[in-house]
Amino acid sequence: MKIAIVGYGKMGKIIDGISQNRGHEVVARLKETPTKESLNNADVVIEFSNPEAAFHNISVCLENQIPVICGTTGWLDKKPAVEQLAIDNGTAFLYGSNFSxxxxxxxxxxxxxxxxxxxxxxxxxxxxxxxxxxxxxxxxxxxxxxxxxxxxxxxxxxxxxxxxxxxxxxxxxxxxxxxxxxxxxxxxxxxxxxxxxxxAYNRNGFALGAVIAAEWIADKKGVFSMKDVLGL
The missing domain is CATH 3.30.360.10 (Dihydrodipicolinate Reductase; domain 2)
Structure with missing residues (x-):
């Protein structure tokens, strides 16, 4: 898959390495708000930014019909609006407070x-x-x-x-x-x-779970959670 990483801090860098190790191409590594152009025709976005930026970051991706895996916490008062945006744009959204x-x-x-x-x-x-x-x-x-x-x-x-x-x-x-x-x-x-x-001993488990979620959601439409990914 072509993966765009939005929020390129410690987690973003670990996600980058795991994605490539699993055979995916990382087509964008963004520290700033994404645009259609900067997302480089990604198949899926993995978003780990900060509470202030998350809503806008996710909205841009969904409006461009790119599925989003989001691990940013602290912004959930706006989660219903994001879920509706995914449905309205015929794409997919998955939020996880923890992907481990x-x-x-x-x-x-x-x-x-x-x-x-x-x-x-x-x-x-x-x-x-x-x-x-x-x-x-x-x-x-x-x-x-x-x-x-x-x-x-x-x-x-x-x-x-x-x-x-x-x-x-x-x-x-x-x-x-x-x-x-x-x-x-x-x-x-x-x-x-x-x-x-x-x-948790390190961040690797969180990052691996996010990449597995990205692999799972690629051909789906709707709103999901890690329970769906893991069949729990």
Whole structure:
């Protein structure tokens, strides 16, 4: 495939290497807002930029009928508009708060555990995420996805950063050193604690998942997630 990378930072460079190792041609490496010309007739765009630029970047690509794989977090208030844009232009859009195979299995485990724990009022739930000090958004997109999975399968009604009350689910965001990403879900009672945890050792798993998603979406139209890609 011909792949355009929009947002050429640390992740973009890893995606570049993995794409070429898997036999694809990287036809654009863009740090700025794409244009029809700069996308160089790409078959698919992989977008890892920043929360301020993501919406405009994605919109340009979809308006030119190029499918987009997006891993940028922190802009999701505009996600419904992007999804409609993909449908209106007869192309495809896939957002992933985290493209790692392990994290997506962790999402499924999280939802199943939430269903089990919802029967036991003795336990309260809390989330913790740890990322590198350069990460701009808090909580992380992955933590929000975990929270949404719990809310959909329990009595919690909303998530909130830090301290909570009533039926709010607390997320604690820690920024430390160069940590790629650690996410923990705790269920605590007066007598014990249950914890599930995912620890990323580096960014390679995120990048590989994004390229696999790009390969999967190439001939499709509509709005998708990593659950579709992995058959979860």
């Amino acid at each position: 195979l392990g994290v997506n299995l962790f999402f499924a485990l999280n939802e199943n555990l939430a269903k089990m724990m919802s029967r036991f009022n003795e336990y309260s739930c809390q989330l913790e995420e740890i990322h590198h000090i350069h990460k701009k958004d808090a909580p992380s997109g992955t933590a929000i996805s975990l929270a949404e999975g719990i809310i959909a399968n329990s009595g919690y009604e909303a998530w909130k950063l830090d301290e909570t009350k009533d039926k709010e689910l607390g997320i604690f965001a820690i920024r430390k050193d160069e940590v790629p990403g650690t996410h923990s879900v705790f269920y605590r009672s007066e007598v014990d604690e249950i914890e599930i945890k995912h620890t």
